[in-house]
Amino acid sequence: MxxxxxxxxxxxxxxxxxxxxxxxxxxxxxxxxxxxxxxxxxxxxxxxxxxxxxxxxxxxxxxxxxxxxxxxxxxxxxxxxxxxxxxxxxxxxxxxxxxxxxxxxxxxxxxxxxxxTQVMALRADLVDGGAPETWAAVADLSRRTGKVALSLAGPHAVLSFLSIAAAYGEPPAEADPDVLVSSETGTIVYELMAELASLSPRVVRDKNPIGILGHMAAFDDVMLCPLIYGYVNYSAPDAGKPVTFADAPRRVAGGRPGSTLxxxxxxxxxxxxxxxxxxxxxxxxxxxxxxxxxxxxxxxxxxxxxxxxxxxxxxxxxxxxxxxAETIEAAYVRPRHDGYIAFQSRASALLRDAFEAKAAAASVLAQLQDLYRAHRRGGEER
CATH class of the missing domain: 3.40.190.10 (Periplasmic binding protein-like II)
Structure with missing residues (x-):
């Protein structure tokens, strides 16, 4: 054998x-x-x-x-x-x-x-009116409730950054593989994430997607996570409340659901x-x-x-x-050059520190671009 x-x-x-x-x-x-x-x-x-x-x-x-x-x-x-x-x-x-x-x-x-791919996860029994379709609606729900969590641990901070940029019409490094994202789009994305991070329940700040979804199933202090990798078992769990999954948020109603595969x-x-x-x-x-x-x-x-x-x-x-399904059909595919994985880890740590320090967008975006350029030297996308 x-x-x-x-x-x-x-x-x-x-x-x-x-x-x-x-x-x-x-x-x-x-x-x-x-x-x-x-x-x-x-x-x-x-x-x-x-x-x-x-x-x-x-x-x-x-x-x-x-x-x-x-x-x-x-x-x-x-x-x-x-x-x-x-x-x-x-x-x-x-x-x-x-x-x-x-x-x-x-x-x-x-x-x-x-x-x-990253999708929206919500406790349908806690969110009135169903899943918010746009990022503006997500931000409004966050301000009103304080129960909207971002997935920021591990590589997920930068993955969410990439996804929101795609939703806002600029899939990172696609138009120019040497440029992660323009300053205009990057500023919009960073400032949106910084606000959501400041209001995100700290109890799940250090949890990976599995930890966040498990917490949502067991407790009522997180009603929605706008971008999180979907785990089907939480939609019909053996214990706890079911988590409902929906398409990722868009910039405008009917637009592209921004998500990283x-x-x-x-x-x-x-x-x-x-x-x-x-x-x-x-x-x-x-x-x-x-x-x-x-x-x-x-x-x-x-x-x-x-x-x-x-x-x-x-x-x-x-x-x-x-x-x-609409979200995964339109999902953004990350760069795959040798060196990208190291960039992903370091960029996420940079974003977490920046949110905590309330750092200015221009400085953070410049550091992200420098990190990206340095790690692209490890291998060229082909």
């Missing part, structure tokens, strides 16, 4: 479906022993991808790591493993940029197992010799059967567009997918 060493992240959404799929009779009959290990999500943000690929055959990654992975020559492209026609078909079946986010240096580097993909390391049986298993994880039935039934979040609009899936999860 062929032993396949695999690594994913330590959360039911990241582990349960993969582990259960590896135990299927068909997989065992095919002679595969797929052993899934797990590490904290933060480990993927800090641990060198080349080291993980040296120890594992399959590695679940986030798309901003692909530049680092290509620089380290540690992953096999999907085209080399499955062929260009299969990859093209996967792209047509995946929601939003779930597959294309793994495209770098002319090839794709991970299978889009899990699709996610998340999700995870399965990368195949250079140490792996993918057999026909392993390739068939990996493609089964992308199939209609797995994505609509198996993965949602085992705490996973599918990437296949059909699953996001499936009536049964949405009924089980209180409309989570259909209510946020």
């Amino acid at each position: 062929a032993t396949i060493k695999a690594l994913t992240w330590d959360h039911p959404r990241g582990f349960n479906a993969l582990a259960a799929a590896a135990r299927r009779d068909e997989v065992i009959a095919a002679g595969l022993d797929i052993q899934w290990d797990k590490q904290p999500l933060e480990g993927f943000e800090s641990h060198p991808i080349a080291d993980l690929c040296a120890r594992y055959d399959l590695v679940v990654i986030d798309h901003p790591h692909v530049g680092e992975a290509v620089s380290g020559d540690c992953l096999q492209s999907l085209e080399s493993v499955f062929g260009a026609d299969v990859v093209e078909a996967l792209g047509a079946e995946s929601i939003g940029p779930s597959l294309s986010s793994y495209h770098y240096a002319g090839k794709h580097w991970a299978l889009p197992l899990d699709a996610a 998340g999700g995870t993909g399965i990368g195949i390391s250079k140490r792996c010799d993918p057999s026909p049986e392993l390739k068939a298993h990996l493609l089964w994880l992308m199939s209609r059967e797995a994505q609509i039935h198996f993965i949602p039934a085992h705490d996973g979040q599918p990437s296949r567009r059909e699953a996001w609009f499936d009536n049964g899936v949405n009924r089980r999860w209180n409309g989570f997918y259909r209510q946020t």
